[in-house]
Amino acid sequence: MIHDFGIVWSERGLLLSGLMNTMLLSALAGFCALVLGVLLSTVLMQRARLLAQTARVFVDAARCTPFLLFVYFVYYGLPSAGLRFDNWSAGLAALIVYHTAYMGEILRGAWMAQPREPIEAGQAFGYTGLKLFRRIVLPPLALASAPVVGNQIIQIIKDSAFLTIIALPELTNAASSIQSRRYVPFASFIIAMLLYWALCLVVEAGVAAAGRMAQARR
Amino acid sequence: MNITIPTMPSDNTHALKVVGLSKSFGALHVLDNVSFGVAPGETVCLLGPSGSGKSTLLRCINWLERPDAGRILLNGRQVGISSGGVVMSDSELAAMRMHIGMVFQHFALWPHLTVLQNVMEAPVHVQRRPKDEVLAEAEALLRRVGMYEKRDAFPARLSGGQKQRVGIARALAMKPTLLLFDEPTSALDPELVGEVLAVMRDLAREGMTMVVVTHEMAFAREAASRIVFMDRGVVVETGDPETFFSAPKTERARQFLLRYASGPVPNAEPSSIVPLNPESASIRP
Numbered sequence: 001m002i003h004d005f006g007i008v009w010s011e012r013g014l015l016l017s018g019l020m021n022t023m024l025l026s027a028l029a030g031f032c033a034l035v036l037g038v039l040l041s042t043v044l045m046q047r048a049r050l051l052a053q054t055a056r057v058f059v060d061a062a063r064c065t066p067f068l069l070f071v072y073f074v075y076y077g078l079p080s081a082g083l084r085f086d087n088w089s090a091g092l093a094a095l096i097v098y099h100t101a102y103m104g105e106i107l108r109g110a111w112m113a114q115p116r117e118p119i120e121a122g123q124a125f126g127y128t129g130l131k132l133f134r135r136i137v138l139p140p141l142a143l144a145s146a147p148v149v150g151n152q153i154i155q156i157i158k159d160s161a162f163l164t165i166i167a168l169p170e171l172t173n174a175a176s177s178i179q180s181r182r183y184v185p186f187a188s189f190i191i192a193m194l195l196y197w198a199l200c201l202v203v204e205a206g207v208a209a210a211g212r213m214a215q216a217r218r
Numbered sequence: 219m220n221i222t223i224p225t226m227p228s229d230n231t232h233a234l235k236v237v238g239l240s241k242s243f244g245a246l247h248v249l250d251n252v253s254f255g256v257a258p259g260e261t262v263c264l265l266g267p268s269g270s271g272k273s274t275l276l277r278c279i280n281w282l283e284r285p286d287a288g289r290i291l292l293n294g295r296q297v298g299i300s301s302g303g304v305v306m307s308d309s310e311l312a313a314m315r316m317h318i319g320m321v322f323q324h325f326a327l328w329p330h331l332t333v334l335q336n337v338m339e340a341p342v343h344v345q346r347r348p349k350d351e352v353l354a355e356a357e358a359l360l361r362r363v364g365m366y367e368k369r370d371a372f373p374a375r376l377s378g379g380q381k382q383r384v385g386i387a388r389a390l391a392m393k394p395t396l397l398l399f400d401e402p403t404s405a406l407d408p409e410l411v412g413e414v415l416a417v418m419r420d421l422a423r424e425g426m427t428m429v430v431v432t433h434e435m436a437f438a439r440e441a442a443s444r445i446v447f448m449d450r451g452v453v454v455e456t457g458d459p460e461t462f463f464s465a466p467k468t469e470r471a472r473q474f475l476l477r478y479a480s481g482p483v484p485n486a487e488p489s490s491i492v493p494l495n496p497e498s499a500s501i502r503p
Contacts, residue, residue, distance in 0.1 A: 117326035124280055124320040125340040125392065126312040135343060139330040217329050217372045 004187035011178045011188075018174025019195055025160045025170060026199070029095035030153045036096065037103025042133065044108040055104070062101030067159045070098055075166045091163040099156050106152060110145035111137070143214040150207030154200050161196075171195060232291065233258045233427045234279065234396055239288030241274055248274045250451040252288070256396070259425040263438040263459075266448035267474060272431040273323075275448070276398050279429070280318045281311055292317060293395060316344060319389030319397040324405050325381040327373040333360065333384050334369040337391045345392065352391070359387040363417050379410030386417055397421070399430040435478045439463050447471050 008015070043055040062070075074097075075090040085093065114137070122136035161172035175192035179185040234256040241249040248271045256262050264272045277283040279290055281298045290297040297314050300306050306314070327336050337356040341347050360366040363383040373381055382402055389397055399418065403411040415437050422428060422441040432438060438445060438459060445462040447455040447470075455468045466472045 115324075115326075117322055117324050118328050120282060121320070121322060121326035121328070123312075124282060124315055124318070125388075126316040126344040127340070128308040128312045131343065135339070136328060140328070143330060216374075218374050 001187070004184040005191075007182050007184050008178060008187045008191050011174075011182070014174045014178060015171070015188075015191065015195070018169060018171040018192075021169055022157065022160055022171040022196075023199065025092060025095065025163070025168070026153070026157045029092060029099060029160070030156050032096045033099035033103050033152075033156065034149065036100040037107055038138070040100055040104030041107035041111060044104055045111055059101045059105050062098055063105070065098075067094075067098055068162050068165070070094055071162055071166060087163075087166045087168050091160075091166055091168045095156060095160060095163075098159070099152060102152050102155070103149065106145055106148045107141060110141055110148070114140060114144065140217075143210065143217060146210035146214060147207055150203055150210070153203050157196065157199050157203070231257055233260070233293060234429065235289075235291040236275075236279065237289045237291070239275065239278060239285050239290065241271075241278055241283065241285050247451050249278065249285070252448070252451070252453055254446050254453060254456060256427060256429060257443075258427055260443040261422040261426075261428045261430060261441055262444050262446055263442040264429065264431045264446050264448060265433075265435075265438060265474070266454075269450075270448045271451040272448055273400050276320075276400050276429065276431050279396075279398060280315050280320060281306075312344070316340075316392060317395045319392055319394030321382070321385050321389050321397070321399045321402050323401040325373070325378070325385045327381055327384060327388070329373055332370050332372055333365060333376070336373065336384060337388045340388070341391050356387070356391055359390050360384075363387045364413070377410060378406040379413045382406065382414045383417055386414070386421075390421075395427065397426055397428045399428065399432065401431050401433065403432065403434055433478075435463070435475075447474070449474070 040055060040059070043051055044059070046052045071091065071094045074094045075085065075087065078085070078090075118140070119132070119137055122132050127136055160170055163170055164173040164176060167173070171192055175188045178188040182188075232255045236255070237253050239249055239252040240247070252271070252275060254262070264275065266272050274283055278285045279297070281290075284298070289299075292314065295314075297318075298306055298311065300310060328339065331339060334353075334356055337359060338349070338352050341352045341355075342349055357366060357369070360369055363386055365380060365383050365387060368376060368380060368384075373384070376384065385402070402418070403414050406414065411434065415434060418428075418430070418437070419441050422443075430438075430442070440459075442459045445455075445457055445459050446453055447462065447466075447468075449470050455462065455466060455471045457467070461467075462471065463475065466475060
């Protein structure tokens with residue numbers, strides 16, 4: 001058994017590059033999905049019916065689609081409609097689009113739960129449009145939704161493992177490759193699991209910091 | 219010494235003039251042809267039973283609520299409607315609202331900012347005044363309302379009375395020509411009402427132009443230049459506080475004052491008083 005871990009150690013370069021790719025994919029997808037999710041939440045909160053309803057349909061559709069199926073669709077399905085991506089673009093786009101729907105819905109929910117009066121006070125003090133949103137609406141919204149957003153970023157990290165099926169050389173792909181070539185499934189998979197766990201701990205530390213900020217203001 | 223006679227002065231002597239204001243929510247007429255004026259330096263108290271349209275009237279003055287009919291003039295300039303006769307754009311409305319300070323029933327402080335940041339926020343980011351100048355003024359205002367020691371605290375750590383004093387400092391920091399108070403003490407525990415009223419009394423004495431919706435009769439009697447009494451969306455009676463409280467002209471005002479005769483009870487309503495029912499009392503063993 002110790003020997004098996006030795007074999008995994010000898011493949012550490014591959015594991016490390018898989019880990020880096022997972023981190024890169026998750027960070028990029030998390031950032032983009034969050035930014036787009038903020039935009040999406042403003043659309044979901046619009047009083048203009050058509051716009052809000054269209055966004056609503058997108059959110060519901062995304063939330064009811066298994067991520068694996070969505071990746072298949074983007075990578076294998078879209079090319080027959082004339083949209084061809086390499087596996088990196090397809091994987092990243094799938095992660096971003098899919099999780100934007102969740103982020104938008106998370107922020108919309110937190111927005112609905114915000115008290116109306118401070119926002120109204122913003123209007124009474126002369127804030128409008130983007131400035132009202134950026135300075136008055138968004139900061140308490142971000143603090144209130146930080147734990148759920150953190151959870152969603154953890155979900156993004158885990159969903160990135162599905163991208164192994166379109167041959168993206170991320171962490172799961174690396175672990176899988178090591179076990180199939182060197183016949184050390186237990187050691188390679190458990191190391192990969194520990195590495196995913198470590199990534200999630202980093203995210204949770206960030207969430208905890210945001211939580212402390214929110215606590216002081218609650 | 220305030221020697222203005224509470225008769226209708228001519229137009230340009232009004233800081234605020236409300237003419238024929240009406241507002242309905244569906245079939246409910248909340249405001250029906252309401253008119254009154256506020257001279258510079260006056261404190262006008264809007265009194266009336268809950269649901270009489272006082273808060274809606276206040277919210278119509280800065281167009282947080284859009285009136286259906288009527289005009290609001292702030293120092294002779296119409297609020298909400300531009301000179302071309304069309305409804306103001308959001309940025310035009312915002313520019314008007316900067317001159318009208320507002321203090322809210324539930325304080326409405328911005329929860330993510332400290333006390334000092336709350337006071338400085340709009341002067342710096344809306345009025346774009348230099349930060350060091352605003353800082354000095356904000357600190358002076360916080361001293362004045364007795365909240366300087368708490369300048370780095372977040373609103374959530376304050377009592378209701380403290381929050382409301384910050385709310386008043388925040389409104390004053392905009393240097394408004396008119397200050398609106400929407401039931402500023404109704405959400406406070408009784409023992410905290412006094413500290414807020416003391417600040418408001420000082421402002422009235424110093425000649426701040428204010429419109430105050432309140433249920434604090436003692437405050438209205440002492441600090442108001444004029445009383446506007448409303449019921450069911452119409453102005454029933456206006457007058458100087460002494461006359462209004464000692465010899466109201468209308469039956470409705472008399473009835474209203476009777477309810478407060480035993481002392482100032484915030485938000486007291488007849489429906490909230492459970493009548494003694496001999497039948498239900500007899501069920502008890």
